[in-house]
Amino acid sequence: MGHYSVGPERQWWEKPIQHWGIRYSFTLAIATAAGFMVHLRNLKCGKKFLSRHEVLILAFLAGIWLVYLTAPATVGRYTAPRIDHPVIKFTKIMVFVLMLTHIVTTAKNLDRLVWVLIVGALFLGLQAWATPRRAFASGRLETVGGVDFTESNFFSAYMATLLCLIGAQFFRTGKWGKLLCLVSGAFTANAIVLTRSRGAVMGLGVGAITAVFLSPREHRRPIALGLIVAFCGFLYVSDPQFLDRASTIFRSEDQRDKSAQSRIVLAKAGLRIAADNPFGIGVGNFYQTIGKYLPDYAGKDAHNTYVRCLTETGIQGFAVFLALIASAFVTLRRLYATAASLPPTDAKNTRFLAFGLTIGLVTLLSCCLTVSLTYVEFLWWFLALPVCLQRAVENRLAEPTLEGALAATDCRTHKADRAHHVAERPAPKRLSQVRK
8 A cells, every 4th residue: 555655666666576577566466465365364354254334345346347247348448558447457456455454453553554644645745845847737746656646636635535634643643643744744735735636625625624513522622723723734835826726616607617617517418328328338438438428528537436436337336336435434433432432542542533534535525526536446445444443443342351341340330339329228217216
């Protein structure tokens, strides 16, 4: 996941295997899969090897293959070498995601994973900061990060989501961790500004509003203060070009630029495609279909995750996708309540991480309104991380030391309640009082 974040291919650490002719990321995936199989019996997967959320993920994968096998073939788009068809790429993603949810199943491993993502965000932020302006495309930062970040909107959606995770980790860690979060957050925000992405601005706005309403009551004041500081920092690193582009989000139709208007036109056309093909046009076939409805937009992307999912996978695939989103939020909400059963420090860390993942998902899913992330890996990371947190909490509760401590606490509480009940019971009357 660290290599995926920092990309692109051919980093200095790839040189020892470059002559093999395979991608370094694929080598890492094979090594992870081999380790997964060797240590399968030792993995702490909980009572069920597949949770309800993972069953939905597999159902979505099965639906994609069903549509792929029954829909028309994709014409001349994924023919270049080393470019997988979306259904092949998505299958690989699902294999990795299921390994992720079965390997990162303890609080320590999950915390390490969060730090990997935060350090990766800092690395990407430094790359963006060091990229010369002559390398920008139409004034926007491009070509930073891994293969899924070739477009600035993809990159900004990823960084906006990580910014929420950085904020949550700031409240979970010590002073040195807070310093790292501040530095990573600053460079992450600067990278978002350099992309000039209105989708990221909209996603962060929706995420901030959600954070205000969902913030824990006991931590509401520091979270609100953190949001104010983050907003001021965002304004500090912003430039006139970014602010002017962001202001177009709220303009009327006659004042909207061509790029923003095209997304609305494509979304309306996508709904017409879905109405004509309720069971889907096939994975990867939006590009070859949109020209029949909008000749001027032939070969264009949907620029909307939900529209592309609905048109390509049909109403059945879209329904499973929505169920996955709902399941992720429900899981996080339940974990927030379950955290009360943990020791105070663990409860605080679990609640802040559940809160950060919730706000990050809200931000990412809002960005999905302006960019097609249906078959992009990092979307499925964040949809799967609630399962990792769920298993981490279950394994923590199942630890013998914690079970003993909880049992002792329950016993002490029961004795205290009993003593209090006996103390409140009226004293027995004397025999002389009874006779009277």
